[in-house]
Amino acid sequence: SVAAQTYPVHLNSIGFLPELKKSAAIPHECESFKVVNAETAKEVFTGKSTGPKFQKDVDQNVWIADFSEVKTPGKYYLEVPGLGKSTEFEIADDAFRFAAKTSMRAFYLWRCGMGVHGEYEGNVYETEACHLKDAYEDYIGKPGSQRNGTGGWHDAGDHGKYVVNAGVTLGVLFYAWDHFQVNLEKVEYELPETAPGYPEFLKELKWETDWILKMQYPDGSGRVSHKLTRTNFSGFIMPQDDHEKRYFTEWSSAATADFVALMAMAARHFKSYDAEYAQKCLDAAWVSYRFLQENPEYKRFEQGDFQTGGYQSRNVDDRLWAAAELWETTGDPECLADFEKRAADMEFEIDENWDWSDVSNLGMFTYALSERSGKNPQVAQTIRKDILENAGDLVKKAQEDVYNRPLAGRYYWGCNGTVARQTVNLQVANKLQPDKKYIETALDAVNHIFGHNYYNRSYVTGLGLNPPMNPHDRRSGADDVEAPWPGYIVGGGHSATDWVDEEESYSHNEVAINWQAALVYALAGFVN
Ligand code: 9MR
Ligand code: ZN
Numbered sequence: 001s002v003a004a005q006t007y008p009v010h011l012n013s014i015g016f017l018p019e020l021k022k023s024a025a026i027p028h029e030c031e032s033f034k035v036v037n038a039e040t041a042k043e044v045f046t047g048k049s050t051g052p053k054f055q056k057d058v059d060q061n062v063w064i065a066d067f068s069e070v071k072t073p074g075k076y077y078l079e080v081p082g083l084g085k086s087t088e089f090e091i092a093d094d095a096f097r098f099a100a101k102t103s104m105r106a107f108y109l110w111r112c113g114m115g116v117h118g119e120y121e122g123n124v125y126e127t128e129a130c131h132l133k134d135a136y137e138d139y140i141g142k143p144g145s146q147r148n149g150t151g152g153w154h155d156a157g158d159h160g161k162y163v164v165n166a167g168v169t170l171g172v173l174f175y176a177w178d179h180f181q182v183n184l185e186k187v188e189y190e191l192p193e194t195a196p197g198y199p200e201f202l203k204e205l206k207w208e209t210d211w212i213l214k215m216q217y218p219d220g221s222g223r224v225s226h227k228l229t230r231t232n233f234s235g236f237i238m239p240q241d242d243h244e245k246r247y248f249t250e251w252s253s254a255a256t257a258d259f260v261a262l263m264a265m266a267a268r269h270f271k272s273y274d275a276e277y278a279q280k281c282l283d284a285a286w287v288s289y290r291f292l293q294e295n296p297e298y299k300r301f302e303q304g305d306f307q308t309g310g311y312q313s314r315n316v317d318d319r320l321w322a323a324a325e326l327w328e329t330t331g332d333p334e335c336l337a338d339f340e341k342r343a344a345d346m347e348f349e350i351d352e353n354w355d356w357s358d359v360s361n362l363g364m365f366t367y368a369l370s371e372r373s374g375k376n377p378q379v380a381q382t383i384r385k386d387i388l389e390n391a392g393d394l395v396k397k398a399q400e401d402v403y404n405r406p407l408a409g410r411y412y413w414g415c416n417g418t419v420a421r422q423t424v425n426l427q428v429a430n431k432l433q434p435d436k437k438y439i440e441t442a443l444d445a446v447n448h449i450f451g452h453n454y455y456n457r458s459y460v461t462g463l464g465l466n467p468p469m470n471p472h473d474r475r476s477g478a479d480d481v482e483a484p485w486p487g488y489i490v491g492g493g494h495s496a497t498d499w500v501d502e503e504e505s506y507s508h509n510e511v512a513i514n515w516q517a518a519l520v521y522a523l524a525g526f527v528n
Contacts, residue, residue, distance in 0.1 A: 107208075
């Protein structure tokens with residue numbers, strides 16, 4: 001393979017919106033720069049860079065080029081005298097629309113239990129219907145018995161299905177719809193007709209909801225299996241070639257609480273398209289909520305024979321989220337009191353970095369944005385204040401970082417997903433108290449993901465400059481197409497400089513639904 005071209009100017013290669021901030025990071029001595037129209041070769045702007053600013057974690061002196069003044073739609077590049085050019089980029093109102101489509105279609109391409117077909121940049125990406133025997137009940141006390149657990153999305157680069165991770169994923173996707181429905185409706189997703197009468201975006205969410213419903217024990221108790229997987233990960237095979245037995249596992253209180261939150265959300269969002277299904281979701285939510293009320297202890301998922309993903313979430317945050325969503329859907333005062341008590345126990349804290357293990361933000365945000373009456377005014381005020389403070393911190397962190405990364409110097413497994421997910425904190429703050437700096441910091445997160453970073457590479461397959469070619473993704477590894485399945489964000493580095501685009505390195509380069517949902521949300525804010 002040919003070594004990818006590198007550029008001295010690091011920027012978001014997808015593009016920029018005419019009216020918002022535009023900047024590039026240049027880790028080389030740079031006094032001034034030009035913006036050149038790529039079609040006419042005409043210089044349209046000359047600017048002085050600022051800097052240098054030294055940052056330890058990347059060990060670089062970085063100069064910043066701000067070209068926000070360039071607003072005319074078109075194709076451009078930056079040129080730094082003596083250094084060279086940047087990659088080409090676009091300034092356009094719809095700069096992010098194609099990325100939004102591709103990243104949402106990635107969910108469709110993850111579907112389990114049906115064949116999928118996608119065409120992208122001249123390649124065909126497809127599976128045959130997989131895992132049609134999902135799943136066995138041996139681990140929930142019925143050796144050899146089988147019941148329907150088909151459908152849903154595979155979790156990640158592996159083919160398992162995990163309720164806790166589906167929780168934060170669907171939570172963030174429902175938020176995308178709540179906050180940006182108008183934007184999301186501008187995109188054509190070209191999905192198969194699996195939910196007649198639903199808007200396209202919600203169609204995809206229903207596919208996962210259908211599966212989650214099947215994870216509730218059929219005995220009416222309300223318990224919810226923690227996951228549905230084999231006992232161990234498969235090798236790099238296509239999903240339809242994965243024939244080893246998969247099991248409904250033992251329940252956990254975190255999975256049960258996430259189930260409540262999701263079913264409450266589904267009931268609310270699907271009601272106007274499908275009242276009967278919405279009622280089914282709501283009934284299921286109540287059964288599991290009552291079970292949790294009667295069983296307040298933490299039931300951790302124990303792996304036992306399993307070596308697939310653990311997702312052993314504490315359950316306080318999940319229970320808080322469940323109470324918030326069930327209240328928002330029904331107005332039930334018991335749920336409201338439950339939420340407010342739990343929020344106080346958690347000291348109304350808003351998390352800056354959050355993921356599957358920490359979903360209290362979803363509860364706090366739902367409550368803060370709710371138009372329902374009955375809130376305790378003091379609780380409401382405290383949560384609102386904490387949300388704004390937290391967003392203010394993110395703004396500061398992004399401004400201080402040479403690559404405007406709002407998570408600044410924190411790196412860990414899946415942190416790219418967190419960078420994308422911080423746009424939820426920022427957009428919620430902006431809803432509570434509109435302020436352009438929240439929006440521009442959310443855009444910083446998007447820019448970072450698409451190339452305004454140490455590597456000057458996109459972290460999303462098939463999109464932007466020099467994207468990952470070797471994600472830890474079984475389909476991408478097992479099919480005959482060289483380019484990976486498109487539209488997927490990879491996990492990222494564990495330090496500022498250790499990310500590797502290598503298939504074996506699952507902790508740096510896997511794809512996963514929770515990170516993907518955050519990417520979809522991040523882009524949704526900027527789709528025109
Ligand atoms: O996203 C998960 C990350 O936060 C954990 O540190 C890591 C180790 O437990 O697991 C990650 O989730 C993986 C899951 O366990 C199995 N499917 C793939 C997920 C993404 O790597
Ligand atoms: Zn499958």
